[in-house]
Amino acid sequence: MHPFVRRALGIAVVAASLVASSATPVGAAPSVAVTQAPPATTSATSATISFHVSSFRPASITCALDGARARPCRSPVSYTRLRTGAHSLRIVAQRGRLAASTVVRWTVAAAPAPTVAITDGPPEETESMVVAPPQPGAVSPAAPAVPRSPSAYTVPSGAVRVASAAELEAVLATSPARDIVLADGRYETAGWFSNHEGHRLYAERLGGAVLASGLEIGANWGSGGAVVQGLTFDVSSLAQAVHGALVHVWGPAGASTRVLDCVFRGNGAIAFGLLAYNPSGLVAKRLVFSSFTDVALRASDNQAVPYGAATPRIASIADVSVDGVGRPTPGASDGTAEAGLWIGHPVTAGVHRIAVRNVSWSGIETVNNAWDTTFTDLDIDMSGPKSAAAVGIYLEHFNHRNVFERFRIAGAATGITAEWADPAWGGVAGAHEIVIRDGVIDAAGAREGKTFGVYLDEGTVSTTVTGVVFRNQSFAAIGAYKIAGTNRFEGNDTSGLRASALPLSTEHWSSPAP
Secondary structure (H helix, E strand, C coil), X not given: CCHHHCCCCCCCEECCCCCCCCCCCCCCCCEEEEEECCCCEECCCCEXXXXXXXXXXXXXXXXXXXXXXCEECCCCEEECCCCCEEEXXXXXXXXXXEEEEEEEEEEXXXXXXXXXXXXXXXXXXXXXXXXXXXXXXXXXXXXXXXXXXXXXXXCCCCCEEECCHHXXXXXXXXXXXXXXXXXXXXXXCCCCEEECCCCEEEECCCCCEEECCCEEEECCCCCCCCEEXXXXXXXXXXXXXXXXXXXXXXXXXXXXXXXXXXXXXXXXXXXXXXXXXXXCCCEEEEEEEEEECCEEEEECCCCCCCCXXXXXXXXXXXXEEEEEECCCCCCCCCCCCCEEXXXXXXXXXXXXXXXXXXXXXXXXXXXXCEECCEEEEEEEECCCCCCCCCEEEEECCCEECCEEXXXXXXXXXXXXXXXXXXXXXXCCCCEECCEEEEEEEEXXXXXXXXXXXXXXXXXXXXXXXXXXXXXXXXXXXXXXXXXXXXXXXXXXXXXXXXXXXXXXXXXXXXXXXX
16 A cells, blocks of 8 residues: 555644745745645545645744654655554744744544344345456557647747846746747756746757756646646756756646646656646646656646545646656655656546656556546556556556556556555455456566566456457466456457466465466
8 A cells, every 4th residue: 555645535734834925035944834634534544635835935844743853844745653642743834943834633533333234134245257268369459649749839029038047037926827938948946937827838959958857837826827838947956946847837826737848857856847736637648757766747636535536637648758757766655755756637628648757657647636647658668677566557546437448567566456445544455347358458667576467456446458369477467356336358369478378367466476
């Protein structure tokens, strides 16, 4: 179970300064705004708290859990294995002698005892499987399409042209939103650039304007509509990243942001490339990411709601290339990070033409409210020097009615996995009514000795796997442990499995190899 994505269904915040300003005075103290927190009472023994610090200059930030010693931190901060009872997290932002703090309080309640129903007869059938015989050589999925590279575009006429960091900061501080064209050159400031008004930024020449400081797009007001097109982000210091990100999208001012034709370089020092806490209306197209420690593209507000309830909808994610995401010790996040893409909402136009290379934990991670989305043309290779747990596609809590098609997953210990019905998540599984079709999953190059093509953990509901070629798995092509609903595994090619592997196993992944 990945602790990073634990639900934050309500916010209990006291003694907090929650107002951000588009132009914080030089002498003003920083302010801290909590954007995500655990519900006031929860049975979950893990918690993630997200916050935003507004400061004219970079501020030092510390977090202290339950009165313990304060330690440097950045948003989001996660805690696991919390004891039953009351908890508090104090967040302090300090710049010189000026400081602001906020305290988040919540209570971990004991999980309710399970309910046992006793009947006079055998239990009702809760799971059915349709399994067709292997079809060697009969399946030939099309290769996934290659992501489109950042492309030339037309700069809007009448735009304001800037040629230095000082000029850029001056125009960003104006209102209303304007078209801004950045001349070729390097743009760097002591902290990061802030776009609170929804300005639209264009490089005068594709890739010619290089930002050596991050870009904040967001505020607690406004209607959004920012554009970032053709820029290169090349940052090596966390002090110049916005809460660990090269581009951070948040709040009402971050709605309907369009990020197009950009290159993001984290230089092994920055956590996130594009971090969208408000992914409503987000368009992310023709983007290239390299060398991050946590996630290249993360679009999630980390607020899980029941399927079909109100949640932000991402507009489109397409033509994204990722090369290199991992901690200095690959796998050190234990699944809390180290992913290529991290998507937590429905994507109206789908997720298309994605290439992921050299990522430690998961190529694509779908979380929270990942619903009703089609993912196509996915080329994921989990081998490479940063490889660790190596899961191609990780279906976390909660996926509903997603389709994954035309994919190639290589070097993964598990090509596609669905999270189990953990009691900490109400006993509800991570994946429901998922279709996996027309792809290749090849375990060659995986570092793990025990490998699966698709693994559906306990409670997974109604999965279809069809038209998939499985190669070099050592345990099973498909693992289906205590699954539920109606499941169809047919029209797949399992002729390329290792000698001892099974086309289908109903054993738990921890069972001895066949």
